[in-house]
Amino acid sequence: MGDFTTLFSVNPSSGVPIYRQLIEQVLGLIASGRLRAGDELPSVRQLGAVLSVNFMTISKAWARLEADGVVLHERGRGMVVQAVGGAGPTPQQLRQVRELMDQAVVRGVQCGLSRADLKAVFRASVEECGL
Amino acid sequence: MGDFTTLFSVNPSSGVPIYRQLIEQVLGLIASGRLRAGDELPSVRQLGAVLSVNFMTISKAWARLEADGVVLHERGRGMVVQAVGGAGPTPQQLRQVRELMDQAVVRGVQCGLSRADLKAVFRASVEECGL
Protein backbone atom coordinates (compact mmCIF):
# COMPACT_ATOMS: atom_id res chain seq x y z
CA MET A 1 0.00 0.00 0.00
CA GLY A 2 1.63 3.15 -1.09
CA ASP A 3 0.86 6.78 -1.28
CA PHE A 4 -2.64 7.84 -2.16
CA THR A 5 -2.08 11.59 -2.18
CA THR A 6 -2.15 11.75 -5.97
CA LEU A 7 -5.73 10.47 -5.96
CA PHE A 8 -7.00 13.68 -4.45
CA SER A 9 -7.69 17.11 -5.85
CA VAL A 10 -9.81 20.04 -4.76
CA ASN A 11 -11.29 23.10 -6.35
CA PRO A 12 -11.49 25.88 -3.75
CA SER A 13 -13.60 28.08 -6.02
CA SER A 14 -16.24 25.50 -6.86
CA GLY A 15 -18.64 26.63 -4.17
CA VAL A 16 -18.52 23.19 -2.57
CA PRO A 17 -16.62 23.26 0.74
CA ILE A 18 -13.15 21.74 0.45
CA TYR A 19 -13.68 19.35 3.33
CA ARG A 20 -16.83 18.07 1.68
CA GLN A 21 -15.06 17.57 -1.63
CA LEU A 22 -12.52 15.42 0.17
CA ILE A 23 -15.21 13.35 1.87
CA GLU A 24 -16.93 12.73 -1.45
CA GLN A 25 -13.62 11.67 -2.99
CA VAL A 26 -12.81 9.23 -0.24
CA LEU A 27 -16.27 7.69 -0.48
CA GLY A 28 -15.96 7.54 -4.24
CA LEU A 29 -12.51 5.93 -4.07
CA ILE A 30 -13.80 3.32 -1.68
CA ALA A 31 -16.89 2.68 -3.79
CA SER A 32 -14.75 2.23 -6.89
CA GLY A 33 -12.34 -0.09 -5.09
CA ARG A 34 -9.26 2.10 -5.45
CA LEU A 35 -9.22 2.45 -1.69
CA ARG A 36 -9.69 -0.69 0.35
CA ALA A 37 -9.97 -1.75 3.95
CA GLY A 38 -6.62 -1.37 5.65
CA ASP A 39 -5.37 1.37 3.36
CA GLU A 40 -4.12 4.53 5.04
CA LEU A 41 -5.38 7.92 4.04
CA PRO A 42 -2.67 10.51 3.38
CA SER A 43 -1.64 12.41 6.49
CA VAL A 44 -3.38 15.73 6.99
CA ARG A 45 -0.14 17.71 6.67
CA GLN A 46 1.16 15.87 3.64
CA LEU A 47 -2.09 16.14 1.72
CA GLY A 48 -2.52 19.72 2.89
CA ALA A 49 0.86 20.63 1.45
CA VAL A 50 0.18 18.93 -1.88
CA LEU A 51 -3.25 20.53 -2.28
CA SER A 52 -2.23 23.89 -0.80
CA VAL A 53 -4.95 23.57 1.78
CA ASN A 54 -4.67 24.13 5.50
CA PHE A 55 -4.20 20.77 7.19
CA MET A 56 -6.99 21.52 9.64
CA THR A 57 -9.39 21.43 6.70
CA ILE A 58 -8.13 17.96 5.84
CA SER A 59 -8.44 17.02 9.48
CA LYS A 60 -12.08 18.06 9.53
CA ALA A 61 -12.78 15.83 6.55
CA TRP A 62 -10.98 12.84 8.05
CA ALA A 63 -12.70 13.41 11.42
CA ARG A 64 -16.07 13.44 9.77
CA LEU A 65 -15.27 10.24 7.92
CA GLU A 66 -14.29 8.68 11.21
CA ALA A 67 -17.54 9.82 12.81
CA ASP A 68 -19.37 8.10 9.95
CA GLY A 69 -17.40 4.92 10.56
CA VAL A 70 -15.70 5.02 7.17
CA VAL A 71 -12.17 5.24 8.57
CA LEU A 72 -10.59 4.68 11.96
CA HIS A 73 -7.92 6.73 13.66
CA GLU A 74 -5.19 4.32 14.69
CA ARG A 75 -2.79 5.98 17.09
CA GLY A 76 0.71 6.33 15.74
CA ARG A 77 -0.39 5.24 12.31
CA GLY A 78 -3.04 7.47 10.82
CA MET A 79 -6.46 7.12 9.29
CA VAL A 80 -7.21 3.57 8.19
CA VAL A 81 -10.03 2.62 5.86
CA GLN A 82 -12.56 0.35 7.51
CA ALA A 83 -14.05 -2.75 5.97
CA VAL A 84 -17.32 -1.14 5.06
CA GLY A 85 -17.89 -2.72 1.67
CA GLY A 86 -18.55 -6.23 2.88
CA ALA A 87 -20.56 -5.28 5.93
CA GLY A 88 -22.99 -3.21 3.91
CA PRO A 89 -24.11 0.31 4.74
CA THR A 90 -24.35 1.39 8.37
CA PRO A 91 -27.73 2.48 9.74
CA GLN A 92 -26.34 5.99 9.84
CA GLN A 93 -25.48 5.94 6.15
CA LEU A 94 -28.80 4.38 5.27
CA ARG A 95 -30.60 7.14 7.10
CA GLN A 96 -28.67 9.73 5.14
CA VAL A 97 -29.63 8.15 1.84
CA ARG A 98 -33.24 7.93 2.92
CA GLU A 99 -33.31 11.60 3.84
CA LEU A 100 -31.83 12.64 0.52
CA MET A 101 -34.26 10.44 -1.34
CA ASP A 102 -37.17 11.90 0.62
CA GLN A 103 -36.09 15.40 -0.32
CA ALA A 104 -35.97 14.51 -3.99
CA VAL A 105 -39.33 12.76 -3.97
CA VAL A 106 -41.10 15.46 -1.95
CA ARG A 107 -39.83 18.14 -4.28
CA GLY A 108 -40.93 16.13 -7.23
CA VAL A 109 -44.42 15.72 -5.79
CA GLN A 110 -44.60 19.43 -5.06
CA CYS A 111 -43.77 20.12 -8.68
CA GLY A 112 -46.66 17.96 -9.77
CA LEU A 113 -44.65 14.98 -10.95
CA SER A 114 -46.49 11.70 -11.13
CA ARG A 115 -45.19 8.44 -9.76
CA ALA A 116 -44.13 7.45 -13.26
CA ASP A 117 -42.30 10.73 -13.73
CA LEU A 118 -40.39 10.23 -10.51
CA LYS A 119 -39.55 6.69 -11.47
CA ALA A 120 -38.11 7.95 -14.75
CA VAL A 121 -35.97 10.52 -12.96
CA PHE A 122 -34.80 7.87 -10.53
CA ARG A 123 -33.88 5.47 -13.29
CA ALA A 124 -31.97 8.17 -15.14
CA SER A 125 -29.93 8.92 -12.04
CA VAL A 126 -29.16 5.28 -11.48
CA GLU A 127 -28.07 4.79 -15.08
CA GLU A 128 -25.87 7.85 -14.81
CA CYS A 129 -24.04 6.21 -11.94
CA GLY A 130 -23.33 3.18 -14.07
CA LEU A 131 -25.38 0.87 -11.91
CA MET B 1 -61.39 32.96 -3.32
CA GLY B 2 -60.85 34.40 0.03
CA ASP B 3 -58.13 34.68 2.54
CA PHE B 4 -55.43 32.05 2.68
CA THR B 5 -53.43 33.44 5.58
CA THR B 6 -54.74 30.79 7.94
CA LEU B 7 -53.12 28.08 5.81
CA PHE B 8 -49.64 29.20 6.77
CA SER B 9 -47.53 28.73 9.86
CA VAL B 10 -43.84 28.91 10.60
CA ASN B 11 -41.49 27.65 13.27
CA PRO B 12 -38.61 30.15 13.64
CA SER B 13 -36.64 27.76 15.85
CA SER B 14 -36.84 24.72 13.62
CA GLY B 15 -33.50 25.37 11.97
CA VAL B 16 -35.16 25.60 8.58
CA PRO B 17 -35.14 29.19 7.29
CA ILE B 18 -38.54 30.85 7.54
CA TYR B 19 -38.62 31.87 3.91
CA ARG B 20 -37.92 28.28 2.90
CA GLN B 21 -40.70 26.97 5.15
CA LEU B 22 -43.08 29.31 3.37
CA ILE B 23 -41.91 28.19 -0.07
CA GLU B 24 -42.42 24.56 0.90
CA GLN B 25 -45.89 25.34 2.20
CA VAL B 26 -46.96 27.13 -0.95
CA LEU B 27 -45.68 24.29 -3.11
CA GLY B 28 -47.41 21.80 -0.86
CA LEU B 29 -50.68 23.71 -0.94
CA ILE B 30 -50.56 23.83 -4.71
CA ALA B 31 -49.67 20.15 -4.96
CA SER B 32 -52.59 19.25 -2.70
CA GLY B 33 -54.99 21.44 -4.63
CA ARG B 34 -55.82 23.79 -1.78
CA LEU B 35 -54.20 26.57 -3.78
CA ARG B 36 -55.11 26.83 -7.44
CA ALA B 37 -54.26 28.91 -10.46
CA GLY B 38 -55.65 32.42 -10.05
CA ASP B 39 -55.61 32.35 -6.27
CA GLU B 40 -53.82 35.22 -4.57
CA LEU B 41 -51.19 34.64 -1.93
CA PRO B 42 -51.62 36.68 1.27
CA SER B 43 -49.92 40.06 1.11
CA VAL B 44 -46.46 40.19 2.63
CA ARG B 45 -47.52 42.63 5.34
CA GLN B 46 -50.72 40.84 6.27
CA LEU B 47 -49.08 37.44 6.53
CA GLY B 48 -46.07 38.96 8.26
CA ALA B 49 -48.33 40.43 10.93
CA VAL B 50 -50.19 37.16 11.48
CA LEU B 51 -47.04 35.10 11.70
CA SER B 52 -45.03 37.73 13.60
CA VAL B 53 -42.41 37.67 10.89
CA ASN B 54 -40.84 40.62 9.15
CA PHE B 55 -42.66 41.18 5.89
CA MET B 56 -39.37 41.26 3.99
CA THR B 57 -38.92 37.63 4.85
CA ILE B 58 -42.29 36.88 3.30
CA SER B 59 -41.32 38.99 0.33
CA LYS B 60 -38.16 36.92 -0.22
CA ALA B 61 -40.22 33.75 -0.26
CA TRP B 62 -42.77 35.18 -2.69
CA ALA B 63 -40.00 36.57 -4.90
CA ARG B 64 -38.31 33.21 -5.06
CA LEU B 65 -41.57 31.54 -5.97
CA GLU B 66 -42.00 34.08 -8.74
CA ALA B 67 -38.48 33.40 -9.99
CA ASP B 68 -39.42 29.73 -10.15
CA GLY B 69 -42.52 30.55 -12.14
CA VAL B 70 -44.88 29.32 -9.44
CA VAL B 71 -46.60 32.67 -8.90
CA LEU B 72 -46.74 35.93 -10.82
CA HIS B 73 -46.62 39.45 -9.44
CA GLU B 74 -49.59 41.32 -10.87
CA ARG B 75 -49.27 45.00 -10.28
CA GLY B 76 -51.91 46.43 -8.00
CA ARG B 77 -53.16 42.99 -7.13
CA GLY B 78 -50.52 40.83 -5.54
CA MET B 79 -48.98 37.42 -6.05
CA VAL B 80 -51.17 35.18 -8.20
CA VAL B 81 -50.73 31.42 -8.46
CA GLN B 82 -49.85 30.33 -11.98
CA ALA B 83 -51.42 27.44 -13.82
CA VAL B 84 -48.57 25.08 -13.17
CA GLY B 85 -50.51 21.95 -12.41
CA GLY B 86 -51.91 21.44 -15.87
CA ALA B 87 -48.83 22.54 -17.75
CA GLY B 88 -46.61 20.13 -15.84
CA PRO B 89 -43.32 20.96 -14.20
CA THR B 90 -41.10 23.66 -15.68
CA PRO B 91 -37.67 22.67 -16.98
CA GLN B 92 -36.25 24.56 -14.01
CA GLN B 93 -38.24 22.50 -11.52
CA LEU B 94 -37.39 19.29 -13.31
CA ARG B 95 -33.70 20.12 -13.12
CA GLN B 96 -34.02 20.69 -9.38
CA VAL B 97 -35.64 17.31 -8.87
CA ARG B 98 -33.00 15.64 -11.01
CA GLU B 99 -30.21 17.20 -8.98
CA LEU B 100 -31.73 16.08 -5.69
CA MET B 101 -32.26 12.60 -7.05
CA ASP B 102 -28.67 12.46 -8.26
CA GLN B 103 -27.43 13.41 -4.82
CA ALA B 104 -29.45 10.66 -3.20
CA VAL B 105 -28.38 8.02 -5.69
CA VAL B 106 -24.71 8.99 -5.66
CA ARG B 107 -24.64 8.87 -1.90
CA GLY B 108 -26.32 5.52 -1.95
CA VAL B 109 -23.76 4.17 -4.39
CA GLN B 110 -20.94 5.52 -2.27
CA CYS B 111 -22.36 3.68 0.70
CA GLY B 112 -22.28 0.47 -1.26
CA LEU B 113 -26.01 0.16 -1.91
CA SER B 114 -27.03 -2.02 -4.81
CA ARG B 115 -29.51 -1.04 -7.46
CA ALA B 116 -32.14 -3.07 -5.68
CA ASP B 117 -31.37 -1.35 -2.37
CA LEU B 118 -31.77 2.05 -3.96
CA LYS B 119 -34.99 1.00 -5.58
CA ALA B 120 -36.33 -0.05 -2.19
CA VAL B 121 -35.39 3.29 -0.65
CA PHE B 122 -36.99 5.09 -3.57
CA ARG B 123 -40.18 3.12 -3.27
CA ALA B 124 -40.37 3.75 0.46
CA SER B 125 -40.07 7.49 -0.10
CA VAL B 126 -42.76 7.45 -2.75
CA GLU B 127 -45.12 5.49 -0.53
CA GLU B 128 -44.48 7.90 2.29
CA CYS B 129 -45.69 10.74 0.09
CA GLY B 130 -48.93 8.93 -0.53
CA LEU B 131 -48.28 8.50 -4.23
Add this chain to the structure above:
DNA sequence: GTGGCCGTATTAGTGTAGTAATACACGTGC
Protein backbone atom coordinates in the same frame (compact mmCIF):
# COMPACT_ATOMS: atom_id res chain seq x y z
C1' DG C 1 -54.68 64.60 -5.74
C1' DT C 2 -54.80 61.80 -1.40
C1' DG C 3 -54.61 57.71 1.29
C1' DG C 4 -54.06 53.08 1.52
C1' DC C 5 -52.78 49.06 -0.31
C1' DC C 6 -49.42 46.19 -3.07
C1' DG C 7 -44.14 44.33 -3.60
C1' DT C 8 -39.17 46.00 -3.93
C1' DA C 9 -34.58 48.05 -3.35
C1' DT C 10 -31.18 49.13 -0.19
C1' DT C 11 -28.90 48.73 3.88
C1' DA C 12 -27.61 46.85 8.23
C1' DG C 13 -27.47 43.48 12.07
C1' DT C 14 -26.82 38.68 13.50
C1' DG C 15 -25.57 33.93 13.43
C1' DT C 16 -23.17 30.25 11.54
C1' DA C 17 -20.30 27.47 8.34
C1' DG C 18 -15.82 27.15 6.42
C1' DT C 19 -11.12 28.00 6.78
C1' DA C 20 -6.85 28.90 8.97
C1' DA C 21 -3.00 29.69 12.79
C1' DT C 22 -1.24 28.19 16.95
C1' DA C 23 -0.24 25.13 20.64
C1' DC C 24 -0.92 20.70 22.23
C1' DA C 25 -1.08 15.27 23.28
C1' DC C 26 0.10 10.85 21.74
C1' DG C 27 3.05 7.13 19.44
C1' DT C 28 7.32 5.53 17.18
C1' DG C 29 12.27 5.01 16.35
C1' DC C 30 16.68 6.42 17.52
Add this chain to the structure above:
DNA sequence: GCACGTGTATTACTACACTAATACGGCCAC
Protein backbone atom coordinates in the same frame (compact mmCIF):
# COMPACT_ATOMS: atom_id res chain seq x y z
C1' DG D 1 16.22 11.45 26.75
C1' DC D 2 15.26 13.47 21.72
C1' DA D 3 13.42 14.23 17.06
C1' DC D 4 9.83 13.45 14.09
C1' DG D 5 5.63 11.63 12.80
C1' DT D 6 0.54 11.21 13.58
C1' DG D 7 -4.38 13.80 14.50
C1' DT D 8 -6.70 17.23 17.79
C1' DA D 9 -8.33 21.18 20.62
C1' DT D 10 -8.81 25.96 20.81
C1' DT D 11 -9.24 30.17 18.91
C1' DA D 12 -9.90 33.66 15.53
C1' DC D 13 -10.90 35.39 10.93
C1' DT D 14 -13.87 35.62 6.88
C1' DA D 15 -17.69 34.96 3.94
C1' DC D 16 -22.26 34.24 3.36
C1' DA D 17 -27.19 33.24 4.56
C1' DC D 18 -31.03 34.86 7.01
C1' DT D 19 -33.60 38.34 9.01
C1' DA D 20 -35.03 42.92 9.72
C1' DA D 21 -35.66 48.32 9.35
C1' DT D 22 -36.26 51.97 6.35
C1' DA D 23 -37.50 54.37 2.27
C1' DC D 24 -39.28 54.01 -2.09
C1' DG D 25 -42.32 53.43 -6.63
C1' DG D 26 -46.60 51.63 -8.66
C1' DC D 27 -51.64 50.78 -8.63
C1' DC D 28 -56.45 51.48 -7.24
C1' DA D 29 -60.58 53.71 -4.92
C1' DC D 30 -62.24 57.81 -3.43
